[in-house]
Amino acid sequence: MNFLDYTLEVLHEKLVNKELTSVELTEAVYENIEKMDDQIGAFLALGKEEALEAAKQVDEKGIDPNNVLSGLPIGIKDNLVTKGVETTAASKILSGFIPTYNATVVERVRQNGMITTGKLNMDEFAMGGSTENSAYKLTRNPWNLKKVPGGSSGGSAAAVASGQIPVSLGSDTGGSIRTPAAFTGIVGMKPTYGLVSRYGLIAYGSSLDTVGPFTKTVKDNALVLNAISGKDEKDSTSYRGELPDFTEGIENGVKGLRIGVPKEYIKEEVKEDGVVNKVREALELYKKMGAEVVEVSLPHTEYGVPAYYILASSEAASNLQRFDGIRYGYRAEQTETLEDLYVKSRSEGFGLEVKRRIMLGTFSLSSGFYDAHFKKAAKARTLIMQDFDKVFEEVDVLIAPTTTTTAYDIGGKIEDPIEMYMSDVLTVTINLAGVPSLSIPCGFSNGLPVGMQLIGKHFDEQTLYRAAYAFERETDYHTQKPTFEGGE
Template structure:
């Protein structure tokens, strides 16, 4: 079975009707991976023995007809802690690390009956936009194997896009779910900050990180977010309010909705014409379906990239201090003193991009530079958040391109950090503001997927899903399948 042709609800129905057993489903997962992953490179660690045992147990107990995720496979980004399964953050410094506990999201998936297939590749410590910064392997885009799948959650996106699994989890600090979703033709959700517990997520930017799902369809995505959301006392930033059913009202359509179009996101001279045209066409379709289209302004978005990279790098500098060669992880063998343990272990264990961000963050926080850099970035962040809050007084959602280009060639930007950073220009304001955003496919350019992001008010993922579902039902972009062309 290839998962490119089945929704989660369809798979659930097959399991309940005994057209398929959980073991057969799991065996087909690993057959898919064996057939395609040598070319795609999505997985770092497989969990085959434990997964098949869990599938057998699910068959013996019987599939719960009221639990749509029971017995279904899921892949986990390798910066999310999994008890007894290697968790590397795609870094040499954690290459042999095996956690003794599950992240909250993993616990919740298990409670829902989902079965973890294995761990998925990423840019090291989630720092990058192409999955080329992994210390362990390069992941390729199933639509064109010569191109990147995006990052940092490139493995999570590639595995679903390739049909290896029906759903995966990623994390989004500055676009790391939405950009890979855009590059691989998937639905990818960055929930409101605090909606999903970060307990067990290896921290990069603690005030920015959020875990979210990759799926092929909008409703599948909402079903998974239902399970992983909720209050967690182990995460001090966890939202204390109620968690709605994100599928409720999903079929209501967009008639009467006010859709904002931020003019700063549509500078046609700075983007691929096909991307702007595809999103404009989507807006016309929304108009035909009864939505009101309103041009709006987010004037401080232009400060998003500098503010984001100062804040994210500063938080990374602080978070990554724990990897010191003393307690766990990689330790250099060529040491002669305590200082050598710290310096050489970190120098040898961290990759170039991680070291670059640690240096940038340490500098931004240092005495004499804090006010000039970090404090100003934090002030810019407040202005960006206020822009969103003011705009959402007049509109229900915002619609804009997810990225400034389609997937680029492997090696195309890796030696130009500034170009790689600027690729996040349309996604980082959302993280700085803490609002939710979903990327969905809205067209193609030279056979490569184009993504459109739908941005919502704080804790209003329901309206985002409703808006996305209406578009998905009126189009067929999500039904197209990758060609696996190109490559070496």
């Protein structure tokens, strides 16, 4: 079974009508992995026996007709700890680490009857925009196998886009859900900071990290967000308020909706004409559907990338101190002193990009440079947050390209870290502000998917889903299937 042909609701209907069983769906995932994953490279670890046993138990219990997710398979990004399944964050330093507990989001999808089938490839510790920084394998874009799938959640996106699995979870610190969703032509949600628990997420930048779903359609995405959202006593930053059903009102259309178009995003930063043109066509469609489209300004956008990389790297330098070769994961051999063990384990265990960010973060926090770098970046973050607060007094939602280009060649930017960092210019400000953003496909440029992001007010994911669903209903981009070009 290729999951590109079915939405979660259709699969649920087949399970309820006994046209399929959960075991059959789960077996289909592993058959797809066997057929496709040699060329895609999405999965790092599989828990086949446990998954099939869980699916069997769901079938024996009976599919809950009122729970759309019951019995459906899901893939998990490799920085979300999963009990009994190797979890490495795609880093050598965590090789062999078998967690003894589950991340809260993993618990929640399982409580909803979903079957966790395996761990998905990523940039090491979520540091990267192309999934080329994994210590274990290269993930390829199913639209063109010579292109990157985006990062850092490239494995999560490629697995869904190729039809290996119907849904997956990723994490987004500065665009790591939205960029892969855009590059692979699927739907990816970066929720409001705190909406989804971070407990069990291997931390990169703790004030920026979010967990969200990848799906083929907008409504499917909202259904999964329903399952993983909400307060968690194990995460002090999780949202304590009441949450709506994110699918409620999804079909209400956009008549009267005020859409803002940040001039800094659509004019100055986008490098590919095809990307801009597709987003402009989408805006025209929104006008025809009754929305009001106005140009707005987010004047401190230019400070987003430098502020983000200083703040995120500083938090990373602190978070990654725990990986020392002593307690778990990789330990260097032939060491003579404790300090020697620390240095060699970290030098051999961390990849180049992770080391680069640890160095940048440590420098930014060091005596004599803290005021000049970290403190100034924190002030820039406040200005960026104020930009969003001000603009949302005028509009209900912002629309912009997700990325500055379509998917680029494997190896195209990996040797130039500055160019790679600048690729995040349209996504990092959303994480700095903590607001939600949903990337959906809005067309093609040079045969590759173009992503459009809808950005909302804090905890207003409902409006994003409503606006995205209205666009999806009028187009067929979500039904297009990858071409697997560039293969041998």
